[in-house]
Amino acid sequence: MATKANNKRATKKKSTTKYIFVVGGVMSGVGKGVASSSIATLLESRGHNVTAMKIDPYINVDAGTMNPTEHGEVFVLKDGLETDQDMGNYERFLNKDLPAINYMTTGSVYQSVIRKERNLEYKGKNVEVVPDIPLEVIRRIKAAGENADADIVQVEVGGTVGEYQNVLFLEAIRMMKTEEPDNVAVVMVSYLPVPGSIGEMKTKPTQTAVRMLNSAGVFADMIVCRSKISVDQKRKEKIAKFCNVKVENVISAPDVDSIYDIPLHYEKDGLSEGLLKTLGLSTRKVADLKNWKRFVKSSKNEGDTVKIAVVGKYFNSGDFVLSDVYISILEAIKFSAYKLRLNPEIDYLSAEDFADKKNLRKLNQYDGVLVPGGFGTTGIEGKLNVIEYVRKKRIPYFGICYGMQLAVLEYAKNVAKIKNASTEEIDPKADHLVIGVMDEQKEKIAKGDMGGTMRLGQYEAKLKKGSVAAKAYKAQSIVERHRHRYEVNPEYINRLTDKGLVFSGTSPDGMLMEIAELPQEDHPFFVGVQFHPELQARPLDPHPLFTAFIKAAYESD
Secondary structure (H helix, E strand, O other): OOOHHHHHHHHOOOOOOEEEEEEEEOOOOOOHHHHHHHHHHHHHHOOOOEEEEEEEOOOOOOOOOOOHHHHOOOEEOOOOOEEOHHHHHHHHHHOOOOOHHHEEEHHHHHHHHHHHHHOOOOOOOOOOHHHHHHHHHHHHHHHHHHHHOOOEEEEEEOOOOOOHHHHHHHHHHHHHHHHOOOOEEEEEEEEOOOOOOOOOOOOHHHHHHHHHHHHOOOOOOEEEEEEOOOOOHHHHHHHHHHHOOOHHHEEEEEOOOOHHHHHHHHHHOOHHHHHHHHOOOOOOOOOOOHHHHHHHHHHOOOOOEEEEEEEEOOOEEOOEEOHHHHHHHHHHHHHHHHHOOOEEEEEEEEHHHHHOHHHHHHHHHOOEEEEOOOOOOOOHHHHHHHHHHHHHOOOOEEEEOHHHHHHHHHHHHHOOOOOOEEEOOOOOOOOEEEEEEOHHHHHHHHHOOOOOOOEEEEEEEEEOOOOHHHHHHOOOEEEEEEEEOEEEOHHHHHHHHHOOOEEEEEOOOOOOEEEEEOOOOOOOOEEEEOOOHHHHOEOOEOOHHHHHHHHHHHHOO
């Protein structure tokens, strides 16, 4: 016979999932992704299971084919989907892995609807942009919530409300709000300029953006006001009056020293309290931000400085430097430095500048040098010169993906003396292709099948006992995320290892070289990895390889 307690459990309904949509007003690039990440972090800190999603208004099916200098870093999820860099922010702030269902583009939504139509899943009815595209968006949002068993699904809509590309996503919000008015909240992140010639914070652009949102049948419950300085009470009241929100739901979001300060600022201004009330959720539990505060405090330490040079190819865009191209790497460096109570000083150096060997002496001022991933031939000569220089000068070196392949190529050329050694990506007709295209990729390249077809996502690797890598991980088996088409050619492994290069990480079957390094008696830290460890570095859980690199950089002469 069932007990009274069992009967009670059996009849208890599963709590209703809540949905928060974050949209942009006035202008893009003011931190909507970080705002979304911060909101999710605060709601998690109050005891709710939160999952975060991103909608990108691009026809691209995923972010893999987008130019990094235009769109920023491509962030690869554990199951292999190439996504927008905001997915990386969500994972870092929430300290959890997110699945592919949590990311969508206009292209992927249309692709799904067309595939269903071809498969007769609409049973012969007319398939129309409205309502079928918004309904597919809603289906994906609800599927993400079910997959995560989430109390709250947070959805960031890319771009701004005034853009034509966002109309269908706003329609999806309208439809959900109409169907579940008590379960949907809308947050607008808007910018309040302070024109220098006027010297006064202006609210009119935000009022205009809110009216544009309203014209789509969507109404903001909360407005996060981005600006150089804090929003005063008078402006809050003005925005509340003209934008139909409660004054306590107008949140000040001034510029701060670090993005990791943002959750604390939001909480101080009552953001999580206001959102929970809007969604009809209890506000009794106080946000538990102890670990986050401890991390933020460590990021402000006044310890010794460690100087790191990141030598890449995607930094320059006209007169501007775009650090977002390598944002996960830059953040991973910071997390490990903070863990070691060090102050990281990171410089972004263009690989093309080092084609002239006279410039290599600039590297002497750095404690460590990192060469990140990339594609194509641009800057290759400079990168090879940098790698040779830091190897000979015993400057700690960390190569990631292409940075590992080029480290192996440099060693083949200058130590193993393999004449005319090259990589198939640079010169497919070279005599000795030390780096070659993966067998599984050859047919895809021949067909021009390039989107979403690299070796992508999470794979296991085995580590060599006693190696630099094994000591850093404190493990013999690891799982890391990949994004590449090329690999070390097995035909040259023996020639390279005979000359002292150590392949300390391999695929479980021993066929793919995952990590190359030099013994510590030969170099304080010279490690290249085929995967992307930066994708798993978190503020509260720094990546062990980055920590080992920063430690070696600080301690080396």
